Amino acid sequence: MRLLEGRTALAKRVFPLKVLSTAKVSETLKLDLWQMPTPPVFPEETAIDGKFTFKRTFAFTNNTLTVRRDLALNALEFTPGEYAGLRDDLAALEAALRKPVILPRDPLQGASxxxxxxxxxxxxxxxxxxxxxxxxxxxxxxxxxxxxxxxxxxxxxxxxxxxxxxxxxxxxxxxxxxxxxxxxxxxxxxxxxxxxxxxxxxxxxxxxxxxxxxxxxxxxxxxxxxxxxxxxxxxxxxxxxxxxxxxxxxxxxxxxxxxxxxxxxxxxxxxxxxxxxxxxxxxxxxxGDFAAFAAAIRPYLEVAPIDPLPVVGTNGVRTIRDWMARNIRIAGPGLYEMPLAEQATDPARVLKERYASRFDYIRTLCALLRGAGHKAEIVLAADDAGMDPRLRERNQKTYPNIGVYAYPLCRVERADGALFLGTENEYTPLEASAWAGATYWMPTAGGGFGQIDPENGQKSVTDTLTLDIRPNGAADVDYEQRTTGSEVGALRKEYAEILPEERDRLYQSLLGQIAQAAEATGPLVTDLAGYPFRLSFKAYIPNYAVFSGDLLTLSVPPFARAPFSSLESTPRENPLASPATDAAEEDVVVVFPAGYDTIEHLPDDLRYDYPRLTTRTTVDRTPDGRLRVTLRRQTPRQDARMFPADYAPLFRERARQIDSRANRQITVRKGQKPKGK
Incomplete structure (x- = not known):
C-alpha cells in the first residue's frame, strides 16, 4: 500500500508512526477455466485484523476461478508497540502474496x-x-x-x-x-x-x-x-x-x-x-502359445557342427567369438521380420560370404563352438534387464508375447557356469554378458524361461577424484574411473580405434566436466587390456578454492544428477517410474593445505531407501598430517519401479537435497586443531 511505502524500514520506533489518510481497497478477479480437468490448488487463505487488515479468499464454481482481496488501513497513527505488529503484518502479507494459485495443466497444451x-x-x-x-x-x-x-x-x-x-x-x-x-x-x-x-x-x-x-x-x-x-x-x-x-x-x-x-x-x-x-x-x-511356437522354431535352432580349425585355427571359446566379431558383418532382417524358413542360412555359406543377420550370426557361432567340442545351444533373450516383474509376468503368461524374445544368444555350458554370447565386439570380456539381468527362453524340448545372472557382466562404474589444494587456492587433480561389465568392450573399442584429434577433444571434455579452467598436466591414460577398464588423468585448476580471512571454501564438482531431477513443481497427475540403473560409486577426496584444521561446514550425509542412494562424508589425515575430507556417493543396481503420483513431492525434495550446491560445499578454518565432523 502506497501510504506505507518507505515508512516501515526501521526495525523499531520511539515515536508513533503517522500516516496521511485511512484507505480501503477491494479487488475481485474472475477467470474462466472451462477446459481444466481438475480444480486449481489454492494456498491457504490469509486474514490480518486490527488497524491494518487484509483478507484473501478463493472460490472455484462452475469452472470459474474467483479470487477476492480486501485491504484496509483503518487508523492514522500507530504507537511504537503497534508499529512492531504492523511490520509483522506486512511481512505476513508479502509472504501470502508470494504463494500463487496453481492452475492445472491445459489438457490441449502441446497437443499436435x-x-x-x-x-x-x-x-x-x-x-x-x-x-x-x-x-x-x-x-x-x-x-x-x-x-x-x-x-x-x-x-x-x-x-x-x-x-x-x-x-x-x-x-x-x-x-x-x-x-x-x-x-x-x-x-x-x-x-x-x-x-x-x-x-x-x-x-x-x-x-x-x-x-x-x-x-x-x-x-x-x-x-x-x-x-x-x-x-x-x-x-x-x-x-x-x-x-x-x-x-x-x-x-x-x-x-x-x-x-x-x-x-x-x-x-x-x-x-x-x-x-x-x-x-x-x-x-x-x-x-501366442510358447509351446506351439517352440515346436515351429526348433528346427531352425539346430545347427550341425563345423570344425573351426580350418577357419579360425583354434578351438577356444574366446578366439572363436573374437574371430566372428572381426570377420562376420551383421546385416539383414530382424529375427521376426521375415519367415525363418527364408532367413535361416547354412553356416557354411555365412562363413563364405562373411555377412549374416543376427539370427544367422548366432547360428554360425554355435556351429563353430559345437565343432570345437563345446556344449552350445541357441536361446532367445528379451531386452528386459531391470524390468518391472509384472511386465515379465504379462509377457510370459498373462498375454504371451513371443515377440519380445527377439535376440538370439549362444548359451555355452562350462564347468564354472554358462556363458551367453551375442554380437558383442572382440574387446568385450568373455564373462561379461551384455544381457546380464535379462530373461531368456529356451525353445528346446522341455525348455522354459531363465534369467542371466544380473551380476554376470552388470555395468558398474567407480569414479575417484582427488583434489589436492595448494596454499594459493589452486588444485592439483588426480582422476581415475574404473568400469566393469560388458561396457568395457565398447570403451576398449572406442579408445583403441579413436583418432588422435578426437581423443584430444574427448580429453578436453572430461576436463571441462571438472572445471572450465582445468588444464591437463599429463596424458589421458587408458588401460585397454586390464579388467576393470581404467581411465585416468592429472590436471591443474587455478583459483579453485576461495579465501576469506582464515576461511577456505570450495565446492566440489557435481555428482551425476539425482533420480527424478526432471520432475516439475506442478502437482503430479500420473504415476511415476524410476528406471533400472547400474551400480555406481563416486568419490571426491579433498586434501587441504597444512594448517587448515578446523571444519566449519561439511555436506550432510544422506540415505534413502528409494531411490536407493547413500552419500557419506568422512574426515581423516594424510600421512603428512594434512586434513583430508572424502565425499562418497553410492547407488546399487536397481530394477525399475512404479510409484503413485503423490510420491512426486517426496522424490522432488530428495532430488533437490541430492543436487543441492550446499551439499557439495566444504569450509575449513586455519589455525586450530580439528574438532571432527
Whole structure:
C-alpha cells in the first residue's frame, strides 16, 4: 500500500508512526477455466485484523476461478508497540502474496493432433494369418502435427504381409478436399536391403498426403493382410491418451466388438512415466502359445557342427567369438521380420560370404563352438534387464508375447557356469554378458524361461577424484574411473580405434566436466587390456578454492544428477517410474593445505531407501598430517519401479537435497586443531 511505502524500514520506533489518510481497497478477479480437468490448488487463505487488515479468499464454481482481496488501513497513527505488529503484518502479507494459485495443466497444451475417430477391425483366420482394417480420422492442431501426419510410412515384408490404402483424403477449412492417389504413394526397399542381398528385402510404403495444413481433417483407412507371419497375432490398444485428445476408439475381432469408448481420458504429458500396461487403460489380445511356437522354431535352432580349425585355427571359446566379431558383418532382417524358413542360412555359406543377420550370426557361432567340442545351444533373450516383474509376468503368461524374445544368444555350458554370447565386439570380456539381468527362453524340448545372472557382466562404474589444494587456492587433480561389465568392450573399442584429434577433444571434455579452467598436466591414460577398464588423468585448476580471512571454501564438482531431477513443481497427475540403473560409486577426496584444521561446514550425509542412494562424508589425515575430507556417493543396481503420483513431492525434495550446491560445499578454518565432523 502506497501510504506505507518507505515508512516501515526501521526495525523499531520511539515515536508513533503517522500516516496521511485511512484507505480501503477491494479487488475481485474472475477467470474462466472451462477446459481444466481438475480444480486449481489454492494456498491457504490469509486474514490480518486490527488497524491494518487484509483478507484473501478463493472460490472455484462452475469452472470459474474467483479470487477476492480486501485491504484496509483503518487508523492514522500507530504507537511504537503497534508499529512492531504492523511490520509483522506486512511481512505476513508479502509472504501470502508470494504463494500463487496453481492452475492445472491445459489438457490441449502441446497437443499436435485430435483423434476424432479410430477403429480397428480384425478378421483372424489362424494365429499367423489375419486381415486388420484400421480407420483413423484426425484433426491437425499444430505444425508438429502437420509434420508428423503429412507423410505416413508403413513398413512390411512381402513374404509376410500386404498393405492396401483404401482411403486417404484431406479436408481443409476452406472446403477443399484432396485425395491421395497412386502418384502420392511410393514403395521403397528397407534400409538393410543393399547391405544383405542374400535376404529378400523388406519394404516401406510411403504415403504423402496432399495439402495438409493446421486445421485439416485427415481420413485414412488401411488394410493389412497377413498370410505367413513368423509370430502369432498380438494386439495392444490403450483406451486413454497422453497429451493428445481422442473422441472415439473401437476394436472389433471376428465381427465381435471387444471394446469401444468415447471421450477417452487424456493424461498429462509428464516425465518419468511408467510402462503403459502397468497403469493405463489397456486392451490386449494375444494368440501366442510358447509351446506351439517352440515346436515351429526348433528346427531352425539346430545347427550341425563345423570344425573351426580350418577357419579360425583354434578351438577356444574366446578366439572363436573374437574371430566372428572381426570377420562376420551383421546385416539383414530382424529375427521376426521375415519367415525363418527364408532367413535361416547354412553356416557354411555365412562363413563364405562373411555377412549374416543376427539370427544367422548366432547360428554360425554355435556351429563353430559345437565343432570345437563345446556344449552350445541357441536361446532367445528379451531386452528386459531391470524390468518391472509384472511386465515379465504379462509377457510370459498373462498375454504371451513371443515377440519380445527377439535376440538370439549362444548359451555355452562350462564347468564354472554358462556363458551367453551375442554380437558383442572382440574387446568385450568373455564373462561379461551384455544381457546380464535379462530373461531368456529356451525353445528346446522341455525348455522354459531363465534369467542371466544380473551380476554376470552388470555395468558398474567407480569414479575417484582427488583434489589436492595448494596454499594459493589452486588444485592439483588426480582422476581415475574404473568400469566393469560388458561396457568395457565398447570403451576398449572406442579408445583403441579413436583418432588422435578426437581423443584430444574427448580429453578436453572430461576436463571441462571438472572445471572450465582445468588444464591437463599429463596424458589421458587408458588401460585397454586390464579388467576393470581404467581411465585416468592429472590436471591443474587455478583459483579453485576461495579465501576469506582464515576461511577456505570450495565446492566440489557435481555428482551425476539425482533420480527424478526432471520432475516439475506442478502437482503430479500420473504415476511415476524410476528406471533400472547400474551400480555406481563416486568419490571426491579433498586434501587441504597444512594448517587448515578446523571444519566449519561439511555436506550432510544422506540415505534413502528409494531411490536407493547413500552419500557419506568422512574426515581423516594424510600421512603428512594434512586434513583430508572424502565425499562418497553410492547407488546399487536397481530394477525399475512404479510409484503413485503423490510420491512426486517426496522424490522432488530428495532430488533437490541430492543436487543441492550446499551439499557439495566444504569450509575449513586455519589455525586450530580439528574438532571432527
Amino acid at each position: 493432433v485430435h483423434y476424432l475417430d479410430e477403429k480397428y477391425d480384425i478378421s483372424l483366420f489362424s494365429p499367423t494369418s489375419w486381415v486388420m482394417t484400421n480407420t483413423v480420422v484426425k484433426e491437425i492442431l499444430s505444425y508438429k502435427g502437420k509434420k508428423s501426419s503429412a507423410e505416413i510410412v508403413l513398413p512390411y515384408h512381402p513374404s509376410v504381409a500386404q498393405i492396401d490404402i483404401l482411403q486417404a483424403t484431406v479436408s481443409n477449412k476452406n472446403g477443399r478436399v484432396s485425395v491421395a492417389g497412386p502418384r502420392e504413394m511410393n514403395v521403397l526397399d528397407c534400409e538393410w536391403a543393399s547391405a544383405a542381398p542374400r535376404y529378400a528385402p523388406g519394404k516401406k510404403l510411403i504415403l504423402n498426403l496432399p495439402a495438409v495444413e493446421i486445421g485439416s481433417v485427415l481420413y485414412l483407412t488401411t488394410a493389412t493382410t497377413v498370410t505367413n507371419s513368423p509370430l502369432p497375432f498380438r494386439g495392444n490398444w490403450y483406451f486413454d491418451m497422453i497429451g493428445q485428445p481422442a473422441d472415439a476408439l473401437s476394436v472389433t475381432l471376428d465381427g465381435k466388438v471387444l471394446r469401444q469408448a468415447r471421450d477417452l481420458k487424456m493424461h498429462a504429458v509428464e516425465p518419468n512415466l511408467p510402462a503403459g500396461p502397468l497403469w493405463r487403460d489397456t486392451l490386449t489380445v494375444s494368440k
